[in-house]
Amino acid sequence: MIxxxxxxxxxxxxxxxxxxxxxxxxxxxxAVRADGAGQPLTYYNLGVRGQTSTDIAARWEAECDQRLNPETDARVVFSFGVNDTLLEDGRVRVPAPDSAANLTAILRRAAERGWTSLVVAPPPNADDEHSRRIGELDSRYSEVCAAQDVPYVRVHQPLLHNHTWMRAVRDADGYHPGAEGYEEFAALMVPYWLLWLAEPGSALPVVR
Structure with a gap:
């Protein structure tokens, strides 16, 4: 039975x-790859342009609550942090300790709701200094997820050294690639994604 x-x-x-x-x-x-692997699912994309972890912490539960039936296998995939590390008036939009605290609170609440979580690292972009700050946040997020016993897929470093992703980002707006770049992101995720779908409580191997 599916x-x-x-x-x-x-x-x-x-x-x-x-x-x-x-x-x-x-x-x-x-979602397409899950279906191809024999695990169809109901997929909801709740990504919002420009939002930080603080913005997401304020909205995510209410939005998920309308979509995750308690009688189903209910899950949430979180990925954010790029906007936290953007500079505004010489300061990051969300300081790293606050960003980590937001992720901690989100994951604790998801666990309380009985929703299985997966966290995906924020990817790099064409701005070297910004990508460095994202990389530092990636390390903090990894520690948060380990403490909360939530699987974390560290795609930041592999994508930073992925020629196709970096070229696609640079050829676009410096932050968002075209289809080719997103295909690289998804391909990197697939082994961990399918394992998480099959065994949600298992520890995923670390991507480095």
Missing amino acids: RDVRICFVGDSLVAGMGDGRYLGWAGRL
Whole structure:
């Protein structure tokens, strides 16, 4: 019997797939691959352009609550942090300790609701200094997820060294790749994604 799996993808414009002419992004491509692997699911994309972890912390539960039936296999995939590390008036929009605290609170609440979580690292972009700050936040997020016993997929470093992703980002707006870049993101995720779908309580291997 096929499980009734319902998954909310929560995050920013990179979760929404901005820049992808096929309107799938990496999240939509993972949903397609799940179906191809014999695990169809109900897929909700809750990515919002420009949002930080603080913005997402304020909205995510109410949005997921309308979509995740308690009688189903209810899950949430979180990915954010790029907007937290953007500079405004010489300061990051959300300081790293606050960003980590937001993620901690989100994951604790998801666990209280009985929703299985997966966190995906924020990816790099064409701004080297910004990508460095994202990389530092990636390390903090990894520690948060380990403490909360939530699987975390560290895609930041692999994408930073992925020629196709970086070229696609640079050829676009510097932040959002086209379809080719999102395909690279999804391909990197697939082994961990399918394992998480099959065994939600298992520890995923670390991507480095």
